[in-house]
Amino acid sequence: MTRLRSGTLLAMALSAGLAFAAPVPVFAFGAPESFADLAAKISPSVVNITTTSTVAASTGGNPMVPPGSPFEDLFPDQNGPQGPQRSEALGSGFVISEDGYIVTNNHVIEGADSIEIEFFSGKKLPAKLVGTDPKTDIALLKVETDAPLPFVQFGDSDLARVGDWVVAMGNPLGQGFSVSAGIVSARNRELSGTYDDYLQTDAAINRGNSGGPLFNMDGQVIGVNTAILSPNGGSIGIGFSMASNVVSKVVDQLKQFGETRRGWLGVRIQDVTPDIAESMGLTEAKGALVTDVPDGPSKTAGIKPGDVITMFAGNEVTDANSLTRRVADAPVGEAVPVVVLREGRTETLQVTLGRREDEEAKAFPAATPAPAEPHEMDILGLTLAPLTDDLRGKLGLDQGAEGLVVTGVDQASEAFTKGLREGDIITEAGQQKVLRLKDLQDRIQEAKSAGRKSLLLLIRRDGDPRFVALSLE
Template sequence: MPDLTPSIRAALRSSTLLALVLGLGLSLTPVQRAEAFGAPESFAELAEQISPSVVNITTSAMISAPADGMPMVPEGSPFQDFFDDFGGPGHGGPQRSEALGSGFVVTEDGFIVTNNHVIEGADEILIEFYSGEKLPAKLIGTDPKTDIAVLKVEAGKPLPFVSFGDSDLMRVGDWVMAMGNPLGQGFSVSAGIVSARGRQLSGSYDDFIQTDAAINRGNSGGPLFNMDGQVVGVNTSILSPNGGSIGIGFSMSSNVVSKVVDQLKQYGETRRGWLGVRIQDMTPEIAESMGLAEASGALVTDVPEGPAKEAGIASGDVITSFGGQPVRDAGDLTRRVADAPIGEAVPVIVQREGRTETLAVTLGRREEAEATTMPASSAAPDEPRQLESLGLTLAPLDDDMRSRLGLDASTEGLMIMAVDPASEAYTKGLREGDLITEAGQSRVVRLQDLQDRIKEAKDGGRKSLLLLVRRGGDPRFVALSIE
């Protein structure tokens, strides 16, 4: 037998080992073997099944034009895209312009879901079905906060429709299919996977599914399907440097959309629960400064007049459970409160000064409370001298500072006069003009108050001190190292 090269000998050893494993009926552990799932042989059957429920939407509106002939359009409207891209003809007077989008039928009697930005500002809405039939649509209701709108057509016959699926069951890597009217080319299908979950862009109620299924202008309002033909998202926006698809698209998750759609169908408007708190996410530094084992829950930064204050929730509380469900972060709490029933008592569990308390909160309605002004915090006497500590130069708030900053006469705390650019405070966003109203979850009015809180934290073995900082009336907690 000729001499074997080292590579051949290694290959034989691997083959022998594999044969032994197979021959002995041994199996590889999950760490050693990753199951792979191939792509579907075809998306044709799924596309054929659900296409009749997907619609193209054409909207039109009268656009006024100034003397130079260039039409004036509302900022952010779909008609603005039209004129930015194609340069609308101008004749110095009002003109009618069209914009395109997508949608899908959710009931056999003609309710249709799309994006609010697809129909915003339109005075005529025309629905085109997969069959080619066209019908005018009536606007039932909109929710700009989730960019969802509900329309209604009168078809005189049962319409093909699709149902919402459970978006929480979607996993990163699951196959999805998008349908719509990209770039005005008519009905089109694209497929891809779930690239990420729980994306937040700019809204309080955002819960986007990110997908690499091709989404372009005109796809807005169209459905994102799972492989069972259920809608798990509404295609809303893309991330792109050039306006075209680069494989980063966002669909508002069905578990957010379905609740909004139900309310718009029933009331023509949303009716969200209102707790009445300002909140922020917990961080490991803040958790450590409060003596908590983990950085989870929603940290309460302010409690104006409202349901939470009436129930006894206070600034500095960490809400860890709402309605019997654990709270992961501030966004999680916001969505849970929005979905909760108005006017009914809900159990809320908070962490407060090392102990757990359960409070019953009767929720109000957010839409009725949104115009309420958050009051400034109460206050105390001032001091003339300054203090340098924690990378900050601080002074008690006085009447001159209040006047310059437009603060209420009752507002008090320690004003940040300067921030060391090399300090942790600067890195964490503190700036000259910010106001510190609490330290260690206690009010600070005098410079000595802050020094006392620092000493108490050190004596208690803490590595950081929790500060409540206000900028322009908006509060947030920041933990700074005291070591």
């Protein structure tokens, strides 16, 4: 490929009568000459955390040594059960107020009998646990001190851009205070939690860095270093820090209540995929599709299965996760407007939010699926049979359960690819109840007559509902 100088390329373009829009300026900033001033400013707020806990009695992990053996002196404690032992663990944290509140990871202090804080100055103080949130892996500690402590503030993690410089601080591998630098590699990463919103960074993070801060160049905390992706246990440049905009809300609640108090809408939801959008006649695959409405705030307000939630408290809902996070951040007991799309029309409903933690504490019986014999009709890659009392008993369902039971799935079918399995119950097709096989056939014919390429099915498994769109072609 021949490379042309910019002047030559411009001359050629002008001679050809072509015109170009003015280029958008791109500002590239070089690496800081040094991170030393920033490190000196923020280091006094970063702490090392040592926890001790009692390990339960063990029968010993090494080979048993027979009494009188010549090796008995080498393994004096290996014969017989071992008593409870003390164990120590190390982590990191940071001070967020001059009166001694400290943020770290929940997994750093989980199960600890005692917690000791070591400050940058070398001073050590005992800490008490204020509260924890396992869902975001955040814990809040408190030390008592007469002198004001140096502290740092949370920054706005939403302003962090991919490519921005960041600095991680902590106690990696128990080596003491350490600083590493890198960039924001990615945003909005999800690992396994409902409220996950991680910043990914290539700043070196290792064991012992857990709970330590991730700083922007203004010395504000924009993340809490929580996890790494590594095949060998050491940093390979893929670390994850829980975003400060999540952490700060959790910390405020832990400080005020000693526990989290998240809003609860009272619906089960899933994403609106392109095929589901097509099957429902939607123009965009956006929003959160309601699959079930148990007794609670949403049912009282009139939300129904099959509704697509498009707005919550004045904010657009793009997918199920965005709705979950917005609801969690909303105040418990507050009435909020929820806009739903139902049968092609929008409706605004006022929902008074409950508290999620109260609902999660309740126990719900789970159905026990069992294989059923193939029966009656093969359609859409499924073998289906209407629910009978005998099938309800075999599947562990309530006598009031209705629908069509999946008794077989063609492994080469789209239905199998999309996760349908034996024992699943189809309760709706085309957002209408199906009780008989003919009901499903009618819904298929109606969808084809309307020019639809797929049919939306509501599937229940172990009592949990979800929508699946299957192709009719």
